Amino acid sequence: MANGKPVSTLLQSSYPMMGGDGPHSYIRNSTYQKAAIESVKTSAKKAILAKLDLKTSIFNLSSYRIADFGCSVGPNTFDVIENIIETIKLKHQQDETNRNNHENLEFHVFFNDQSDNDFNTLFKTLPRYHIDREVFACGVPGSFFGRVFPRNSLHIGHTSYSIHWLSEAPEDVCNQNSQAWKKNIQCTNLVEEVTEAYKKQFKKDMGAFIEARAQELVPGGLMIILGLCLPDGVQMIRTWKGVVHEMIRDCLVDMAKSGITSVEKVESFNLPVYFPQFSELKEVIEQNGCFTIEIMEEVKHPMEDMLLSNDFITSSYRAIFHGVIEEHFGGGVIDELFDRFAKKLNKDPVDFFKCQKDMQYFILLKRKIY
């Protein structure tokens, strides 16, 4: 700590969602994630009501500490937290012995994301937390692949649409001498070496995520994980998201041909994103051993059967991949890339009927009590 080196230079690579509230910002382009969160609100509510046991000292509290990991800039994270708070209040209200204290409950709420996340925007757009004098908000900068809270300090953790982000692209796919070095920007699941490299990286990162949360949560504490994976046996390249990633790659290749970026840049670009198969995700959680899996189920995404418009796809992916693309290619390519992408998509739209479905999951873990 005596060493004054800024923490940001020591952390893993970081790809924040597009900050601010401009037309390309994440704040204005996260409808897909919002729909997902909306759709599991009821699941989360039911799960917390069922698993929050006020008979134990752990949850018979007047003050709860709740964290959202990988919060980005809102507004989705605000909805998530509000839903959890309302549920805890309801639980206290329903409980005979605690009925009287539900009006005195206080909530310490922690918004976590990388230290280059736009916390200024997050803080300026906070809902009326402070005014109500019952919810106290904090920002927590740091990579969730490591500890960001003291031991036994959280009662409820939450993360949504975040653990498919790896801490970095797998070493092997970035190494030109490796068998896994292929001219793909993603794990398509077509080439075994590439799949293995991504699988290994995911196990490492997800293992670190689960281990950090195991230390941070109080015994009996709850962890909610919402996200996307693949049903067992489905290849990434067969899903519409896999198709979109390939299309982004094609645009980058075209841009290299036009001299806007270099072939080397494109060849060395690998998305630090991996959608695990359902059983694979379960395996990593079980291997950690600190949690019981209370719920792990598929939940239908409300937009699953919708034919997403090309504009919607373009603006969503621009907001999501802005950081990672800019980091690798520099600031000048984003406009050009997504102009080309929009054109390509209009010429050759995603055939949603031909694509296989990915899977949205809802997980509720309970920290074991030793």
Next chain:
Amino acid sequence: MANGKPVSTLLQSSYPMMGGDGPHSYIRNSTYQKAAIESVKTSAKKAILAKLDLKTSIFNLSSYRIADFGCSVGPNTFDVIENIIETIKLKHQQDETNRNNHENLEFHVFFNDQSDNDFNTLFKTLPRYHIDREVFACGVPGSFFGRVFPRNSLHIGHTSYSIHWLSEAPEDVCNQNSQAWKKNIQCTNLVEEVTEAYKKQFKKDMGAFIEARAQELVPGGLMIILGLCLPDGVQMIRTWKGVVHEMIRDCLVDMAKSGITSVEKVESFNLPVYFPQFSELKEVIEQNGCFTIEIMEEVKHPMEDMLLSNDFITSSYRAIFHGVIEEHFGGGVIDELFDRFAKKLNKDPVDFFKCQKDMQYFILLKRKIY
């Protein structure tokens, strides 16, 4: 909370120090405050060692929660927190029964300031907190005149050079029909009505500050307050800071004459700053009744006897008053104002030998145990 109105529109006025790390930023122009903090490091260390009683359950902990109120953007706040952490570790090391656990101590550290403070810069310049895996940093947006933490959640609070900032200029000095409406921008202590108006506002604000901390600190918790006041009987206008404030006022009057700003703007401008007299400060703390005053003493500021250079004064005041001036006059006046101020100061420098001294105080409060 259901109401989505941003919190920033509901809070009191807020005048953050100049953000970023540019030539006029607070980060580069807070040497005076740094020197003050350095000078009381030893006092703070001694005080914590003496008052932290590991025999009580309150402080026989493996995890401490520490907050700095009005942290601005560093680096001063980082030094303050580091000093507190090192002292707690030392205390555990010195204690026979706790000697073994001092290596497992963890610290949850909270940096509080207004929600328009530049938290992005704060987070990007954090020292190696996270890497050491023992210190976990959070940002806490919100006015410290109200609650920003749950009840009984903090072990040690700290604030330095912040409570002379009022939540707003006193109502009476802003009201043209009031006896206290005078053509001053500060409380000079020359006009009784003005002094009374500022005194009243200070009592209200400082009272609210103390009451909020009384609720947030655990029983037995410590609150350190470092700042500037006036020795009993000394008028603000007789101190060098009072002289400087008057000089800023003179420049604004000149600018109104030149048509750069309006007479009305200057007449309606009142610095929301008040340096209480020593006994007045003590009275507000005692009136609250939730704290015992363990230490309340004058500490010499290391620059007290130095003749500060004109450049130093100009750049320090620019960084400090930037926010409050811009809020009232708009963005265009800062450069012009401080160009004029620098010229005026060079022509007619502060006569430090003729000025009376203000007083730097160090206060350690202990939350009473009921």
